[in-house]
Amino acid sequence: MTETLPRWARRIAEQELADTLPRRWSHSKGVARQAAQLAAVAGPDNELLVAAAVIHDIGYAPRLALTGFHPLDGARFLRDEHGADGRLVRLVANHSLALLEAEERGLREILEREFPLLDDQVLVDALIFCDMTTTPDGTPTSARDRVAEIVARYGPGTLVGRFIQRAQSEIDAAVTRTEHRLAVGGQPR
Template structure:
């Protein structure tokens, strides 16, 4: 991937989210900034991470909400309307432990069949880190505070509340792994 993919991702995400869901767009831009900061850690996959970060929530766009599960709806949109890169679609579809939420929604089989989890742990963890250390308004936060914010926003007994509580240990572990990798990077 190259810079043109990142530019394309920004145009697509802004067209779908910018005017329709401005707060989601602010979060998206914050996640993309975090991804850009991880570039040195990911080398040749840096642009892929930024593109995935930019598109990770595109499935929230009302016109794309086929299932109401934004990772799956977003990945299907990228496949069906844009013929996007396979790795990019799989990252979007599976961001932030989406398989656990898909299970809560009865969509796990569909998600796994269409967009299998990418077997690249550092890249997967990096997207979790970017998403789960960014507030809904696009500002940096801790993963613990982000999990608490999500539970508070959606409610403990909601599908998202149940999912995020189940995913919390995995989210926190992924963030710790990325922080450790960042600390080990030469400056």
């Protein structure tokens, strides 16, 4: 029996995160649970969304953190070591408005060149929704509370604090669009 994309992603994420970063692993599992509830929104790309959700933070794994920017490190790992699906890699690279954080880090051009933003607003929004409505411990939360938690954890003047505050309105918009799509039973693709 062939391994499904979500099972493969879960296995790889668990190998890299469960022992070294158990809280990050809890968050990733929670994000995947959120994604599993969005089947009507993701439609035929549901497996891709669930896979991206469970593996989106793999770049935090200590052995993979080469640049210190987890979306880029994770995407490079998936591309270079696993030859992963290009759409999956681009979702991981660009999850939760990563281009804005890349800009803060001076890495935006590199991220855009290596991993162009996926031209599928439904999937991009859905992954933002899943990530930004899940606490670090893997439980559901509101996007507003999640952003506030990130700012409190990192500090408002830090690179991550500045980025997430800049991203707040776009996060809110993506969450609202996803909630609307869910309420109307998905959206034609």
